Amino acid sequence: MINTMKNNLLTSVLIFGMIVLYSIPAKSQDLDALLEKESKPETTYATAIFKSTRIVNGHSVQQMKKKQLEFRVSHRFGQLNTGSYNFWGLDQGTIHLGLEYGLTDWLEFGIGRSTYEKTVDAFGKVSLLKQSSGVKNMPIQLSYMASTEVIGLNTNPAMQQNFTSRMSFINQILIARKFNESLSLQLTPTYIHRNIVPTEVERNDLFAMGIGGRYKLTKRVSFNVEYYYVYRANSSSLPITYYNPLSVGIDIETGGHVFQIMLTNSVAMREGGFIGKTTGSWTDAGIHLGFNISRVFSFNKD
Amino acid sequence: MNKLILFLALGLVFFNAGAQNRFFTKDAKINFNSSTPLEDIIAETNQATTFIDIDKNEVAFSVLTTSFKFRRALMEEHFNENYMESAKFPKAKFTGKIVSPIDWKSEKPVVVDVKGELTMHGATKAVTFKATITPGKTKVIATAELKVTPEDFKIAIPSAVRDKIAKEVTIKIDAIYAPYQQ
Numbered sequence: 107m108i109n110t111m112k113n114n115l116l117t118s119v120l121i122f123g124m125i126v127l128y129s130i131p132a133k134s135q136d137l138d139a140l141l142e143k144e145s146k147p148e149t150t151y152a153t154a155i156f157k158s159t160r161i162v163n164g165h166s167v168q169q170m171k172k173k174q175l176e177f178r179v180s181h182r183f184g185q186l187n188t189g190s191y192n193f194w195g196l197d198q199g200t201i202h203l204g205l206e207y208g209l210t211d212w213l214e215f216g217i218g219r220s221t222y223e224k225t226v227d228a229f230g231k232v233s234l235l236k237q238s239s240g241v242k243n244m245p246i247q248l249s250y251m252a253s254t255e256v257i258g259l260n261t262n263p264a265m266q267q268n269f270t271s272r273m274s275f276i277n278q279i280l281i282a283r284k285f286n287e288s289l290s291l292q293l294t295p296t297y298i299h300r301n302i303v304p305t306e307v308e309r310n311d312l313f314a315m316g317i318g319g320r321y322k323l324t325k326r327v328s329f330n331v332e333y334y335y336v337y338r339a340n341s342s343s344l345p346i347t348y349y350n351p352l353s354v355g356i357d358i359e360t361g362g363h364v365f366q367i368m369l370t371n372s373v374a375m376r377e378g379g380f381i382g383k384t385t386g387s388w389t390d391a392g393i394h395l396g397f398n399i400s401r402v403f404s405f406n407k408d
Numbered sequence: 409m410n411k412l413i414l415f416l417a418l419g420l421v422f423f424n425a426g427a428q429n430r431f432f433t434k435d436a437k438i439n440f441n442s443s444t445p446l447e448d449i450i451a452e453t454n455q456a457t458t459f460i461d462i463d464k465n466e467v468a469f470s471v472l473t474t475s476f477k478f479r480r481a482l483m484e485e486h487f488n489e490n491y492m493e494s495a496k497f498p499k500a501k502f503t504g505k506i507v508s509p510i511d512w513k514s515e516k517p518v519v520v521d522v523k524g525e526l527t528m529h530g531a532t533k534a535v536t537f538k539a540t541i542t543p544g545k546t547k548v549i550a551t552a553e554l555k556v557t558p559e560d561f562k563i564a565i566p567s568a569v570r571d572k573i574a575k576e577v578t579i580k581i582d583a584i585y586a587p588y589q590q
Contacts, residue, residue, distance in 0.1 A: 171481035
């Protein structure tokens with residue numbers, strides 16, 4: 107009796123073993139299934155959230171990758187409402203020349219010079235979070251941008267007395283998400299400190315919230331919009347009427363170049379100017395036609 | 409009764425051992441060259457997963473298109489965004505057969521014909537190419553070269569850059585396989 111039970115147990119174990127052994131090759135019958143199994147678990151990072159390092163005037167979360175140099179020429183014509191005498195603004199031009207370089211994939215530096223108030227600017231942009239899905243899941247791309255602008259104009263005696271009064275400091279957090287292949291949106295909380303302001307009643311500190319986005323019309327063309335809400339505590343008592351900057355543009359990408367063509371109520375092309383001192387108004391056609399041209403050079407040898 | 413089962417079990421073990429004739433690697437190299445006198449377009453990955461079944465003479469490859477590295481970051485971005493559309497079609501794949509005779513015990517390099525289907529950018533095309541395979545007990549080395557045209561895989565190239573990208577793209581494969589343990 108006991109013997110039979112032992113035998114039964116042994117038989118069960120053996121049959122179980124057979125089933126186990128038999129089932130192993132059955133699980134992986136064709137190479138296709140094996141490939142699926144052995145392909146590395148993937149994390150997909152969002153790339154090309156915007157086509158360019160600027161949405162229109164303001165920074166986007168895009169930046170130069172390691173050893174890539176961008177040469178950027180920005181140009182704004184005069185105001186549309188200046189009439190035929192001024193050829194609707196095309197007689198005038200304000201220019202910004204800039205260079206941006208990626209030290210690493212997550213850190214870039216840039217310098218620039220604008221004819222607007224003869225301003226020199228230098229900035230750093232660091233990528234802190236990368237939007238990804240898969241094994242690592244991160245819904246947003248987040249960067250921090252810090253910039254210093256130095257006004258070179260020699261018409262303000264206060265600025266001529268003291269160099270530091272020419273300086274402004276800009277801090278921005280760039281929060282973006284690529285919702286799908288076509289649509290990307292960005293929020294840009296901004297804090298600007300100006301050592302000296304144009305009029306006495308203006309505050310030195312300025313807070314603004316930027317909202318911008320792009321929608322791809324084709325693979326190489328996108329429609330961009332950018333708006334900054336600027337908080338001014340005492341706006342009614344200001345001698346100068348400032349407007350919130352609103353810009354709409356088209357990005358056209360051709361290989362190593364990106365062309366951006368836009369309409370904007372700001373003539374300045376850097377944050378201290380277009381966020382702090384936009385005086386054009388969309389409602390009375392105080393807008394400017396403009397373009398940015400970006401060319402990227404690679405210094406990667408390997 | 410018990411002895412019979414034991415025999416069957418042992419038989420299965422041996423039978424199984426015989427069926428484990430698969431070799432694989434997760435870090436096969438693939439590079440492609442689409443250069444013209446106007447532009448150097450070279451990219452490489454070392455993250456291709458591939459299997460060889462030496463019983464059935466079958467070969468399979470799979471690679472993430474985003475794993476290809478370019479010298480120019482912008483070119484890499486355009487490759488994924490505009491040409492391969494990697495978000496929509498993340499993988500390129502090949503499944504095929506070695507159609508010419510090969511002696512897996514010889515351990516000498518032999519040139520064989522490989523025939524199969526290449527899938528990328530959502531399109532599949534039959535391809536035939538030559539490969540050099542060096543069989544071995546503990547490793548199998550394979551190299552291959554094939555030429556494809558972007559149009560065959562519905563990859564549109566705008567006329568503005570048509571002269572900068574080669575009509576035929578040369579793909580080179582370099583894989584060192586190890587026995588596949590389940």
